[in-house]
Amino acid sequence: MYSPEFCAVLDRYPALNEFTSRVVDFLDRHLPEPVTQEAAQPPWLRLRECAAQAGLTGFDLACATVVPDGLERVAQGLAMFLAGRRDCDAREIFSSGHAAMALRYGAPDIVRSVRDLVVNRGALAGVASSEPHSGSDLRGLRTVAVDHGDHLLLSGTKGLVSRVEEATGFVVFCKVVGPEQAAVLDPGGAALRQVPLSALWLSMDTVGVLTETAAPLGLRGWSLGHLHFDNVRLGKDSLLGDPGDGRRIFDTHFSGWRLMMALVCLGAATAAIEETMARTRRRSVGRMSLANVPSVASRLGTAAAEVQAATAWCFSLLERDRQDGDEVDVAACSAAKALATDASYRAVDIGLQLHGSDGYTCHTPMEKRLRDIRGLRIADGPNDTLYSVLAHSLLTGSRPSPFLVAQRQG
Known part of the structure; x- marks a missing residue:
């Protein structure tokens, strides 16, 4: 039923057999057959919420007792392999996903909020790194968070980004600059290439966040589009790690x-x-x-x-x-x-x-x-x-x- 390599992993880590059985049982109950495009599409976000109720959304960060200590990453890989057997869009059902960055590097209030939303309730987190002009060139990002001392003002555009409609929040990669530097930035962003990357947590209910959707060729179970930030005001505690840790x-x-x-x-x-x-x-x-x-x-x-x-x-x-x-x-x-x-x-x-x-x-x-x-x-x-x-x-x-x-x- 499964590949020899998958079975070999379970042979090496028999402590993960119970976890694997729980994932398979969940999929058999909620997603029994591989998905076809002509069939009614599964309620993907609702399935994630059901996974949270089953304790299958925080195991990769030792947020649940279903996985022995030290085996979280291997367990996450097993869950992703099993999810892919039913459908690639099932990748978002299990584990903390991109919220792991907020949970690992966020301030205490951010960690508590994200843990409650993503791990306990099954909400979804996204990541916003690529930009329309730069693609995978992280040094070329032009989204900036201007540091005004007691707060940040985030401006820029991210796209194409998955989960723009479903995510409760995003980890946004940007460049933190002072007001003086922001005032003299050139339109091409050449000076920003020398500014180290930073990361922050952005709740989608923050004022000034706009979404724009696009129709993808595949992976249609989750929305795709752009995020626009129009002087979004954020507290300094929204930074993940220190400025420049991105x-x-x-x-x-x-x-x-x-x-x-x-x-x-x-x-x-x-x-x-x-x-x-x-x-x-x-x-x-x-x-x-x-x-x-x-x-x-x-x-x-x-x-x-x-x-x-x-x-x-x-x-x-x-x-x-x-x-x-x-x-x-x-x-x-x-x-x-x-x-x-x-x-x-x-x-x-x-x-x-x-x-x-x-x-x-x-x-x-x-x-x-x-x-x-x-x-x-x-x-x-x-x-x-x-x-x-x-x-x-x-x-x-x-x-x-x-x-x-x-x-x-x-």
Whole structure:
């Protein structure tokens, strides 16, 4: 039913069997079959609220007793893989998501508020980093929070951003500047490139926050669009960490989050391969089973090998974070997300092809998976950029470890 790599993780960490069973039981009850585009779409936010009631929204931050200490990140990866088997939009059902940044780095009042909303009630948090002109170039961000001593005034535009309509709040990445510096900023933002990145928590009911939605190609379970900030007044306690801590917060959080999105796609790809194998056994070409056609078997075998290898790498990186206590390997996590989403896309594309004309309709989950995974090859950093992060670290010798795959303890 599940990939060998998924089962191997459970063999190494039997203490997570009960947690995994709870996630599967939840999905079986609320999302029993993979989602197709033509079917009524699940009430995604309501499902997250149900997950909160089941204690499945705070386990990644030791906010619940369902996961043993030290296994939070591995458990989050297992939950994301299982969610992806039902639908890529199910990625938001479990764990604290992007609220983890507010819970880890926020002031006490922010932590209490976010914990109550996101962990206890199942509200959703978003992240606002990319901007229309800069994409994944964090140094090029032009959203500014002007420091007036006792408060900040936030101005700028973020987009395209997921969860613009559903999120109760956003972690916003911006540049904190003084009034004098803000008064002389050039329209192109060249001077801002030298200002270190900061992060803050922004509640969506704050005056001056405007939303604008857009229609995405895939990942339609959650809204997509722009956030506009018009001199939004915020207290200084809205900052996460200290001014200038934004890049550290971003790299630490997104290294793990990229692995989670990778595992969502790998779960979807594994389900697609299983469905395709079952179909090829049932269908025939003349007197020969489709599964016995060499070219068909070869393509399915290639897809399975790539998906299994990517799954093993992603879980290896999560286990390294637990076992070794090393600094986050940003480069490896970035490349693993790119490899996993590329492999997943190819696997679903093969599955769609081998379903014939049925695969190109909305009554199988293949076409929705293809659109969704295509979006996740862009989200959180486009894959070309993520591969280049690994290449740069190898070329400059800046990798913290020579191992691409963590060495497991004997």
